[in-house]
Amino acid sequence: MSDRISMIIPNQSGGVMDYVATMTAQLGGDARTLVFDPARDMGVDGDSVLLHYSGYGYGRYGAPLHLLAWVRRNRPRMKRFGVFFHETHAQSSSPLSSVFWVSPVQRFIATQLARHADCWISNIEVSTDWLQARAGGVPHVRLPIYSSVGELAELPPMRDKSLLVFGSEPLRASTWREAGEPLFRWATANGVALHDIGSTIHDADIAALLQAQGVTLHGRLPVERIHALMRSATFGMVAYSPHCVAKSSVFGAYCAHGLVPVLLSGNTGTYDGLASGTNYLHGVPAADPAPADLKRISRAAFDWYQGHSVAASVTAIDALLRPQAVQR
Numbered sequence: 001m002s003d004r005i006s007m008i009i010p011n012q013s014g015g016v017m018d019y020v021a022t023m024t025a026q027l028g029g030d031a032r033t034l035v036f037d038p039a040r041d042m043g044v045d046g047d048s049v050l051l052h053y054s055g056y057g058y059g060r061y062g063a064p065l066h067l068l069a070w071v072r073r074n075r076p077r078m079k080r081f082g083v084f085f086h087e088t089h090a091q092s093s094s095p096l097s098s099v100f101w102v103s104p105v106q107r108f109i110a111t112q113l114a115r116h117a118d119c120w121i122s123n124i125e126v127s128t129d130w131l132q133a134r135a136g137g138v139p140h141v142r143l144p145i146y147s148s149v150g151e152l153a154e155l156p157p158m159r160d161k162s163l164l165v166f167g168s169e170p171l172r173a174s175t176w177r178e179a180g181e182p183l184f185r186w187a188t189a190n191g192v193a194l195h196d197i198g199s200t201i202h203d204a205d206i207a208a209l210l211q212a213q214g215v216t217l218h219g220r221l222p223v224e225r226i227h228a229l230m231r232s233a234t235f236g237m238v239a240y241s242p243h244c245v246a247k248s249s250v251f252g253a254y255c256a257h258g259l260v261p262v263l264l265s266g267n268t269g270t271y272d273g274l275a276s277g278t279n280y281l282h283g284v285p286a287a288d289p290a291p292a293d294l295k296r297i298s299r300a301a302f303d304w305y306q307g308h309s310v311a312a313s314v315t316a317i318d319a320l321l322r323p324q325a326v327q328r
Helices: 015-027 065-077 098-116 125-132 169-190 204-212 223-232 249-256 291-306 310-321 323-327
Strands: 005-009 031-035 048-053 080-085 119-122 140-142 162-166 193-197 216-219 235-238 260-263
Touching: 005 015, 015 031, 015 048, 015 249, 015 310, 048 098, 048 310, 065 098, 080 098, 080 310, 119 125, 119 310, 125 140, 140 310, 162 169, 162 223, 162 249, 169 193, 169 204, 169 235, 193 223, 223 249, 235 249, 249 260, 249 291, 260 291, 310 323
Parallel strands: 005 031, 005 048, 048 080, 080 119, 119 140, 162 193, 162 235, 193 216, 235 260
Antiparallel strands: none
16 A cells, blocks of 8 residues: 655745655655645545645635535545644734634634544644644644754854844844844944845835845845855844744754844743743844853754754654554
8 A cells, every 4th residue: 555645735835835845855755745726636545645734825814614625525535634734823802803703713624624634743832732622632743843944963163253034025024123223233243244045125124224234135045055154154033923933944944053043022931942041042132142152052942953853853744644654
C-alpha cells in the first residue's frame, strides 16, 4: 500500500507555501504538494493527507465551509488525514468588525477539521490549548515554524554589529514604524548598521525614513544571500507579539541563525518556552547590551529552535502521518 504524503495548501503565495515547499522536499520523492481546488478530483485515494489550514487562505472571510465539505466527502478515500493549523480563528470584540460575526463559524470549522483528523499539528501554545479542549484525544504535536531561508549547524564565533529587518513588505513596514526614532538613535550611538531585506516598501513615509537614516536596502534576495547575511549579523528585529511569534517564519529564521531577536510588542508574557531577556530582547535596547548577554540570548534562541528545526519537524510529521512506516 502507498506511503505517499499529499500536502494540501491554499492557492496563495506566502509563508505557508514556503513552509510546505521545504517540508515536501525533505520528505522525499513520495511526498507532493497539491493546491486546493474543489472543482477537480485531487487524487488523494490511499494517500496520507496533511491539510495546511489557515482560514483566510481558503476563503475571503476566513470561514471556508466549502473546504470542510470537501474534507467530509473525501475523508473515506484517504489512508490517513491530518491538519496543520497555521491559524485556527480570528477574534474581535467589536461588532463593527467582520471578524466579530464570522469568528463563530471560523471556530466551528477549525473544531470540525480537528475532530475529523487522525492527527493534528499546531504552531503555538495558545492554539494547541484551544484545540486540545475541542478535539479530545486525537494525536497531536506542537511545532513552531522553522526557517525557510536555511539553518546553521553551529553558531559562528564572530558577528558583524548589524541589525536585520526581514519578511513581507507589510510586516517590515510595521516593524520599522513601531521601532521609530528610538531605534535610529540607539543604532547611531552604538555603531549598529541597519539592513532591510525584502520587496520594496511602498509606504512613502517609511521608505523616506529608511533612506534618510542610511538603512541598507537589499530588496529581494536569493535564499543563499539571506542565509549569509543572517549568519553574519547580530540582531533580527520584528514587530510581533510573543504569544504568537512562534508561528512566524521570520522569527524562526532569526533563531535558526542564532541572531538575537528583538521583539516589538506591548505583550511581555512568556509563551512557547520563550521569555524576554532569555530568548529575545523586548523592544529597542535602552543601551548597548553587554557582549556576554548577547551571546547568551543568541545561544538560547538557537537552542530553542533545534526542537522544531526542519529535520525535527519532518521527523515529527512523518511519525504522525505514517506511523506504520516509522514502526517498521
